[in-house]
Amino acid sequence: MSELIYAGSLKTLEDEGAKVIKGGSHAIAVFVHEKQVYAVDNRCPHMGFPLHTGSLCNGILTCHWHHARFDIKSGGTLDPWADDVATYPVEIKEDEVWVNPVPYNKVTVEKLRVRLREGLEQNLSLVIAKSVVGLMEAGFPATEIAQVGVEFGTTHHQGGWGSGLTILTAMTNILPKLDKTGQILGLFQGLVHVARESSGRGTRFLLGPLPVSDEMNTQSFEQLSEWYRHCVEVRDSQGAERVLLTAIELGFSNEQLADMMMTAITDHFYVNTGHTVDFHNKAFEILNQIGFEHRPYVLSSLLPGIGNISRSEESHSWQSPVNLVKPLMEAFQELPDILANPLAQGEIDVDEAALVKQILSDNALKTVNTMLDALKTGISPVRLAQLVALAAAERISRFHVQNEFNDWITALHTFTHAHAVHETLRRSTTPELTRAVFHGAMSVYLDRFLNTPSARRPEPKNIEAEPQNPAELLEMMNQQQQVTESARWVVNYLARGGDKGELFNTLGHALLREDAEFHSFQMYEAAMVEHERWEIEDSELARHAQETLILAVTRYLAGHAPTARETPHTARIAMRLHRGEKLFEDE
Incomplete structure (x- = not known):
């Protein structure tokens, strides 16, 4: 049992109205309101402003920084973007006020998980960021954080699978390339894009499979594949969904489902400038991460888009x-x-x-x-x-x-x-x-x-020198039009034996510190995975391929930087709040 903290005499508190006491690692604000004593965490859960400077009226404590409002009794907020504030038990012994530093409403992993879902539902970036930071710092599996986003995005978007879920999957795939801060930024970026894309887009309800009879068995796969192929051909997304859900209900393997779906897509050339194939691939990749029990919603989310796709063989x-x-x-x-x-x-x-x-x-x-x-x-x-x-x-x-x-x-x-x-x-x-x-x-x-013309492939210089500090590359990308300079930097770094792991993490941060558009996330993930496929080989072609992929992603990211960096700034606010830093003071 925690030792109680003395807050002062009841009369003194009544005269002062509010007092701050030390509660372990942080401060607790003690208020007297309508002859009752209440204690809350002194940090506003929105952005950390000291609540003892706020106003308490009619049972509502208001933070003066962004006007977040809290029920002084329960700590519950009237403003969904603010989070609930922690409240503490208070005991009064012979006119002495004592506070138990263990809060009533302690933050748990389950509460953070629920809060993440609420942040997605209401498209609140800071809420999403704080939830991701809290979950990651608590050791919650990153794939389960991604799962929350996938479940939300495949349900609450009538248009189905889009760029948000693709970004989330891509960032989940490359988490091993990033340090902890990068992993938090990667998951946050993916989840924020899912929330933004789903906002106001309605809920998607599954149509359900066809009635499954005793006569249906694995031999019916060819028939279902023909039906599915025809539905996609005539852009019948509803028919395709029922056939797909029937195949899932009958227990067909992921390989069979992938073959059925990809056959229908590749009946036409370079559909939707390649996005459709990419989306299908990403859907199966995320299933490998979060579990195949999610197949109905994940795979069917690919179908709303087939009603309006471009087929390149029809183009001039x-x-x-x-x-x-x-x-x-x-x-x-x-x-x-x-x-x-x-x-x-x-x-x-x-x-x-x-x-x-x-x-x-x-x-x-x-x-x-x-x-x-x-x-x-x-x-x-x-x-x-x-x-x-x-x-x-x-x-x-x-x-x-x-x-x-x-x-x-x-x-x-x-x-x-x-x-x-x-x-x-x-x-x-x-x-x-x-x-x-x-x-x-x-x-x-x-x-x-x-x-045409073709950019020259840089030649390394001073290869006997020590590799550069990867921070130099980030500094270089703080300026526009550094495509050529960044490529030269990378070629020299590689030629001097620079650590690729550090480079890939640096390139990841070059992406994640920006308000990057969809294609930049695709570029980074695809280059990292393709590079990994070549790493297992020891040949001149493999070495050339690896350098080509690194040059490609470096030049692309340099060409799209810098930006205003509004989105990652929100994530860094969440990280600072988690560490207990005071945002309202000068650095």
Whole structure:
């Protein structure tokens, strides 16, 4: 039992109205109101302002900084953005007032979890930030924090899966690359984007599966796949949802569900400039993190968007001046036989560096044939997808700033699509999904003018010197138009043997300290994961690929910084409040 703290005589407190006493690590404000004594944490739970300077009227304690109001008896707030204030037991012994420093309403992990949900529901960034900080500092699993956001975002957004859930998934994926502060910022950024995107968008109710009869079994998967494919083809999102939920109800595996869904999406070329494939990949990735019991809401959230998607084979750029559609359709007819009867892996050497160079060339038809030949000689679709992703990253690493600024995103779309295809093929390889590798390669081809002129790849200097301090890179990105300078810095850092782990954490902070737009989050995560896939190899191509990916993400982030940094500022306020720092005093 905690030792009581003497607050003074009752008469003195009545004369003073309010008094501050030390309650362990922080201060407690003691008030006398209507002949009753109350004790509350002296820190306003909104932003830490001292409550003893506030006003107490009719049982309501008001903080004068932002006018947050609290019931003096329970500590409950009338303002959802402010949080409840802790209250303490008070004992009066012969005109002496004593306070128990153990609060009635102690903050628990469950309360923080509930508060996080409330912050998402009301789109309150500071509430979300304080909840994330509290949960992370309490050792609550990061994936379970993400789960709260996924459950909310897939339910309270009639438009379904979007950029917010994609950011949250991407940041959850790369948490191991970040220090603790970076992890807090990453989760917070993802959750804030989910809240913003869902605000006012209504609740999504599942339609439910078709009636499951005894005759239905695993043999009905082909039939359901045909139905699903047709529903997507005619943009029938409701029909597709019922078929999907039926497949889930029947217990089909994640691999089967992924094959069914990705087949329908890749029936058309580079759908929605690659976002649809990326969203599908991210949905399956987050299921691996939070558990497959969430499949109904997570996977069905992908379907509202199919009613209004763009199909690139219908666009002019894919048909003129070079018709890309016809040779691709002819190539796709060969894929089932090629993948069913490839030569043994490694039986014929494929010059992979030359293949990447061909994908980057201005001869699209030769690229299609070269890729088909590579598959025939035994290269796996997964490896081919990895090489296409590398070619797409090369476009960004050589993107010249003489292009229009928005053209960064054009090259980014191709890279993130190629990355999503690569990751999806790692889970399951089918001829239908392999088509998307070719879609990505043709998008690389169409982006070729973004490398005209082509930015020069920096050459390292003074490689015998010690690696630079990564803080220099952050300082450099405090200024605009530091794309070339940042690339040079990174090349020198790598050549001098700089620690990649520190670099990746630094690049993560370069992203998370900004009011970054959606595509910057995609860029960082995709580059980090693709780099990881190349790290297991020891070859000249692998080393070149790793440097290319680092250059690409560095140049992209430098090109999009600095910003006003309003969102991360909110998170840092929450961190300071958790440490008990006084925001109302000069630093």
